[in-house]
Amino acid sequence: MAFEAEPARAVTADGLGEVFGPAGPLARCVADFAPRPEQLAMAQAVADAIFRRADLVVEAGTGTGKTLAYLVPVLQAGQRAVISTGTRTLQDQLYHRDLPMLAQALGRPARVRMLKGRRNYLCRYRLNRVDTDSAASVAMSRELGEIRAWAQHTGSGDIAELSSIPDVSAVWNAVTSTAENCLGTQCPDFAECHVAKARQAAREADIVVVNHHLLMADLTMKEEGFGQLLPGAEFVVVDEAHRFPDVAQGFFNVSVSAAQIDELLGDLAAEIRAGDTRNVVLEQELDELADALAQARRALPAGTESLGWEQAGQRFSDLLSGQAETLSGLADELEPLTEQSAGIRRCRERCQSIADRVIRIAEADHEEALRWVRPTNRGFVANLTPLDVSPQIEALLDASDCTWVFTSATLAVGHDFGHFTSRLGTREWETRQIPSPFDYGRIARLYLPMSLPEPAAPQYTAHVVDSVLPVLQASRGRAFLLFTSHRALREAAELLRARADFDFPLLVQGEAPRSWLLEEFARSSSPVLLGTATFWEGVDIRGHGLVLVMIDRLPFASPGDPMLAARLEAIRNHGGNPFREYQLPQAVLALKQGVGRLIRDYNDYGVVMVCDPRLSAKSYGRLFLESLPPMPVTRELDDVCRFYAQHQSHQP
Structure with missing residues (x-):
């Protein structure tokens, strides 16, 4: 049984009182459950917002039990929903524990899917392109062997299945994709693409659990395959909402990183190796680009603190602009080779995209946005960040045609939500502040x-x-x-x-x-x-x-x-x-x-x-x-x- 397209069911105060009461279904199914007036008050506020299609911002003090307080109205309303979290820990808790337990307790079966970022799924195309012999270390070569064995039988491609390899291992960057290097429908392995399968399952679900990054990707439709979750949803619950404005701002950021350029050079070298003949001229140009990238890293002042564009220095700016010019020229040189493979076509697009972004950063109006550089372990990230994106965020929320519920334990300053809501635009929000039940x-x-x-x-x-x-x-x-x-x-x-x-x-x-x-x-x-x-x-x-x-x-x-x-x-x-x-x-x-x-x-x-x-x-x-x-x-x-x-x- 699954949710049908129908108006939200009215959830009465008496009905919620029974669910959260001492003899209700939660008391029977949730370990150490105890009725809390604060939890019931939040559940009633969320249920009312869903029924009236009124946007709500609710701060729930620690111990309120806010997760169950919004999940019960979501399930009882019987409409499609998206739940977004700020951390993987909460995402896993909702999907693996809370939602299955509640669906059973309430007798409200639902198709629930968890959708993660593409870096969490194995990319078969990139795995096939990795050269085990050129792995950076013996450990990485061993890990590649484990991944290849696992790839033969995994159904989801979720890298969390392979717990023997730490999620911080560099090997995962080599065998997972990004929005930049994904070949999309042109990929020869698209029929077996784990990301595409996960997104299709999410589109067919009643409740989809995502993180804030994926929610913004869907709102902005910045990736192929997104923009397809929210149109089918009636409401969105954003938990750990205090993190959302910063994540949202990042989606209007223009950036170029040394890691992106490094990865592009590595992918292009792999595509050239996979070709019928060796291209010595291109290989030499890639070596020169790698050397120029290293010079740009060294041009930055010592330290790990973020730097304004002027602090980064003219030499860094000149070297980065030189990289843009070289990458743009490289894109022209790759044009005749694009018929060889979809991989080379995508590398050519990435060359031009990085060059265009560097030019945009270098020529930006500094009164409307900030140009800055963040040093990293792998080099740097050059950024162009708008100073105020609240109008863009508000436009996205308005265009979604969903009811929005934002919740966290830290949204109000004193009793005022204005600092948080102003970062979402100028629209009016209903607000509730639920105190903690702790003495x-x-x-x-x-x-x-x-x-x-x-x-x-x-x-x-x-x-x-x-x-x-x-x-x-x-x-x-x-x-x-x-x-x-x-x-x-x-x-x-x-x-x-x-x-x-x-x-x-x-x-x-x-x-x-x-x-x-x-x-x-x-x-x-x-x-x-x-x-x-x-x-x-x-x-x-x-x-x-x-x-x-x-x-x-x-x-x-x-x-x-x-x-x-x-x-x-x-x-x-x-x-x-x-x-x-x-x-x-x-x-x-x-x-x-x-x-x-x-x-x-x-x-x-x-x-x-x-x-x-x-x-x-x-x-x-x-x-x-x-x-x-x-x-x-x-x-x-x-x-x-x-x-x-x-x-x-x-x-x-």
Whole structure:
């Protein structure tokens, strides 16, 4: 049985109350389920929005159970839907656990499909073009052998099936496709294309689970085969919606990367090798292009921080423009060879596309968009980024003819959704703010230590370490120490290792992969983990393994970021207040994310320690405090120690 094209069924408050009640289907099917008024309130808001076709933005505090709160109305409405997430973890959870369980519990069978980005699917054409003998390493050659064996029997081509090869392995770039190098319907292996099959299954589904990147690809129809999901959907739920505006902006970004050029040169060399005769002239030109690309990499100033176009330097600009000219000439030379194979035809198109993008970046109007360069491990990414894409996002949402529900735990600044909704355009949104069901007054404290200097003061990080050490003793480790910069993190790690009174297992971002650090944190009895931005969100540690989250500074974005500087200048030029309109709300939302790592379940407890004295000394500190969960605030270390002692005395 599948959903038929019909009006959305009205979902009554009584009906939802029964579903989410103590004797309802969720209580029978969901482990540890307990009725929550907040979850029911969100479900009613979503059901009402779906029935009235009213667009909704809803912030649901941690512990609300927002996933079930929107999935139940989606299933009961009985119409086709798209659900978009910001992370693969949530995408997998929805597809593999929540939706099958709910469909059974509610007696609402539905065809559900999960669609991933094309980099998650094996490309048979590219696999056949890889030369095992020229693999970069013995390990890569071994991995190619495993992939070839797996390719013989896989049905989906989803690379997650082959768990023996890490998803960060370079081999996957060689055997998966991108929008740039895909041959589409011209591919000789198109009939067996895993991406095409996955998209066809998604078009036939009742509910499709995607990520924000794929949702934007469908909205903008930037790839062949997209623009075919939303026209069949009646409504779209965007979970982890705080990430959506930045993802959406990226789709209006024009970029050229060293990795793209590298990959093009490798693909073209493979196509030439596969031809009937060797083309010595072309092979020499590819070598010259590779050398020029290496020179462009070396022309950039040392460091890993993003650079404005002027900071990148004239030599970099000249070398990149030279690459564009050479690639355009190469496209002309490839024209007579395009009849040999679809692969050469696609390489020729890619040569011209990269050349055109470089020219567009080099000649852009810097008042409407920012030209900037981001150094990477593989070289660089040159970008042209519009400063404001809200009109484009609004036009896409309007054109979709869907009902939209955006939800996250961090959308409002205080009680105001204006900062988030303004990034979606000028349309009117219904908004709801659902509080967390947790009893923060009993299970949490916000500790603002006294006597710390301003963050700009010399030795500030040393003062932070001195202040957190007695708290770590009271908490018995089990802590995340979150920093706003890598420099402060490294300094804190050195200081802690030098202290004789610090004897906890120390885990430091950058010294091991993120996944290993989190696994080791869960295995250890009293760990202390030091992290920056990647640990401020998307980490869910429940129970008593994490009882302290320390934040060294209020998370204002770095003033050296060229994108931020350009945005602030644009606001200033339009008569606005850059701090109040952008920097402050962005920092408030980032702090909410960091604080949200602590209390994840009813049985959790702990202390949030914010070291930055501006939180209590500056007038804008009130907005930060109003946006956080209602935790009692203390300035006294003795209060923190008593709080830990009280909760630890009740532990088994």
